[in-house]
Amino acid sequence: QVHLVQSGGGLVQAGGSLRLSCAASGRTFSSYAMGWFRQAPGKEREFVGTISRGGLTTIYSDSVKGRFTISRDNAKNTVYLQMNSVKPEDTAVYYCAASSATGYQKKEGEYAYWGQGTQVTVSS
Numbered sequence: 001q002v003h004l005v006q007s008g009g010g011l012v013q014a015g016g017s018l019r020l021s022c023a024a025s026g027r028t029f030s031s032y033a034m035g036w037f038r039q040a041p042g043k044e045r046e047f048v049g050t051i052s053r054g055g056l057t058t059i060y061s062d063s064v065k066g067r068f069t070i071s072r073d074n075a076k077n078t079v080y081l082q083m084n085s086v087k088p089e090d091t092a093v094y095y096c097a098a099s100s101a102t103g104y105q106k107k108e109g110e111y112a113y114w115g116q117g118t119q120v121t122v123s124s
Contacts, residue, residue: 002026002098002113009094009118012086016122020081022096022115029077030054033099035111036070036081038092038120045095047106051079059104064090086122093117 008020022034033053039045049060051070058070067086072079079096095118097111105111 002029002032004096004098004113004115006094006096006115006118009120011121011123012083014086014088014122014124016086018083018086018120020083020094020096020118020120022079022081024077024079024098026077029098030074031100032113033101033105034070034072034079035097035099035105036068036079037095037097037108037111038090039095039117040089040092043092045108047108048081048094050099050104050106052104057104059106083120086120088122088124091120091122093119 003025012018035050036048049070055072069082096115098113099105099111101110
């Protein structure tokens with residue numbers, strides 16, 4: 001089992017940057033692919049991106065590609081979401097999640113463990 005604790009987030013101006021962190025408990029962090037999702041007010045939760053177990057492969061949604069970067073440090077049991085050139089439409093609660101499924105998972109159902117969520121608000 002994996003327990004995920006998120007940090008970072010807050011208020012940022014459009015065009016600015018923010019980094020979210022997600023720390024995992026346990027000694028099997030490297031056996032999980034990690035994903036980031038977000039949920040804006042009144043909308044369904046959506047896929048942001050995912051990173052492979054070794055950190056060599058990342059996949060992003062079209063809405064954040066080129067602006068957001070996911071990385072991980074398996075020695076620290078932590079995954080990061082670096083958000084650059086943020087836009088007001090990036091405002092949402094952001095969640096990290098862990099998946100033991102094979103392949104690159106974009107669906108919520110493939111992630112068994114979730115962080116508590118952290119609010120990101122981008123002002124125009």
